[in-house]
Amino acid sequence: MKLSIKYFTCVTSAILALSASVASARTKVDEKLPDYEKVSGVSGNLNSIGSDTLNNLMTYWAEAFKAKYPNVNIQIEGKGSSTAPPALIEGASQLGPMSRAMKAEELDAFEKKFGYKPTQIKVAIDALAVYTHKDNPLKGLTLEQVDSIFSSTFKRGGKAIKTWGEVGMNTEWGNKVISSYGRNSASGTYGYFKKVALKKGDYAPTVKEQPGSSAVVQGVASDLAGIGYSGIGYKTSGVNAIALGESKGELFEPSFENCLSGDYPMARFLYIYVNKKPGKPLDKLTLEFLKLVLAKGGQEIVVKDGYYPMPNEIVEEASASLK
Helix, strand or coil, X not given: CCCCHHHCCCCCHXXXXXXXXXXXXXXXXXXXXXXXXXXXXXXXXXXXXXXXXXXXXXXXXXXXXXXXXCCEEEEEEECCHHHHHHHHHHCCCCEEEECCCCCHHHHHHHHHHHCCCCEEEEEEEEEEEEEEECCCCCCEEEHHHHHHHHEXXXXXXXXXXXXXXXXXXXXXXXXXECEEEEXXXXXXXHHHHHHHCCCCCCECCCCEEECCHHHHHHHHHCCCCEEEEEEHHHCCCCEXXXXXXXXXXXXXXXXXXXXXXXXXXXXXXXXXXXXXXXXXXXXXXXXXHHHHHHCHHHHHHHHHCCCECCXXXXXXHHHHCCC
16 A cells, blocks of 8 residues: 555645655754653653564664653563564563554454453654665666565566566676565565565565564675665665666655655554553553654654654644544
8 A cells, every 4th residue: 555645644736846845955843843842750661562664663662761851760671563562462572562463363353351442553664675786777677576586476567587687687797696684474564575576475485584674685785686675764975875666667665755744655653552441541650751742843853764754734633543
């Protein structure tokens, strides 16, 4: 599913105008976002278990939160999105960061325990990028080509692509065997890429599974023939984030404006799930952390970590779900 304007609850021309104005050399946060206001009486232990993609962001947010509330102790564990739902169910964490939406069976398991579903909070925008080595001159791929490189089932109608020559590379690159890197099955990024890029097909056994997002990018950066997928926040100078699209004539770079417009085909929200009983307020510690995340300073941290900030309209929607 595309992260398009129609995917947002507020379909407004203001967001389209915003996409053009803020997507510049340096991504800027929406000036309409509120500043975070410190409150009294915030202390205790806050635990976060879930997404590896969000691991650095959670750490930065935690540092900013502790700077305001030194008596708060925050523990962060980022082994994969699939670890978030059971941690919330077992009460091992108050925060469940995920790089994908919860699956139906995860929601059902939570509801079976508590009698209501968990609350999903959008916290940032990510372009799930396909990376190649920095010296690879390839500019982009169609999703059919991506599927043909990473899958064994070819649900987009292609056939196996084994060499760079098969995607139109020149003689120098033509005979190089493609070396593919991916995440393990605990990862939300693994699941999202499987759903969107592979159309729910199966991964090829040649994909080298890595334990984290950073490891995927490092693998590609050290492998001239490498290709892999990871969140845009993990981009380094050693790799290129290539353009993607449905056809060769419509390839789009993983930029902020292309995510907002829906042109980039693997734009997604990043989430934090919490256990909030309907009609009841969140505990103060969890609530204030999330308010900081959604405030201007929290979204500036999103930009610092290489991801894309949310427009004010989406922040307002997310903030409303906390009430």
